[in-house]
Amino acid sequence: MLISLIAATMLVDQLTKAAALSLLSQGTAVPVLPNFNLTLGFNTGASFGMMGEIMAGKPLLMAALTGALTVVFSVMAFRAQHSFERTGFGLVVGGALGNIIDRLRQGAVTDFLDLYWRDWHWPTFNVADIAITLGAVLIIAASFPLRRRKEPVLDQS
Secondary structure (H helix, E strand, O other): OHHHHHHHHHHHHHHHHHHHHHHOOOOOEEEEEOOEEEEEEEEOOOHHHOOHHHHOOOHHHHHHHHHHHHHHHHHHHHHOOOHHHHHHHHHHHHHHHHHHHHHHHHOOEEEEEEEEEOOEEOOOEOHHHHHHHHHHHHHHHHHOHHHOOOOOOOOOO
């Protein structure tokens, strides 16, 4: 089940990026809804373009760093006991793999989802970023004591 979630996340991410690459032109916003456009962009940095200037021209280094973290999260996913936690790690791993594929294939991550309010735009993002964010929320939710099943207390007498 976990491998299917990881594969499905990666597949949906790559399919939506392929559609964005074939249907959108860089720098041209396509209005979809109020406060939401499709705008093709490329990210050479980490999340939301952080470290973009430092990592520009180093896609293999960025892919290697992301890959190392992805291996750690994969191990955590297969060891997770709680379904929210396992699902969260699966989404993070699937999203990270989708972004690694972009870095290896084209040297940057394809972004195309553009949320904005008036003149302020959130950094463009993609389906992998949504999966990673949702996965992090599930991992955090799994850490709350109310979400964990109570273990029976053995009588010590």
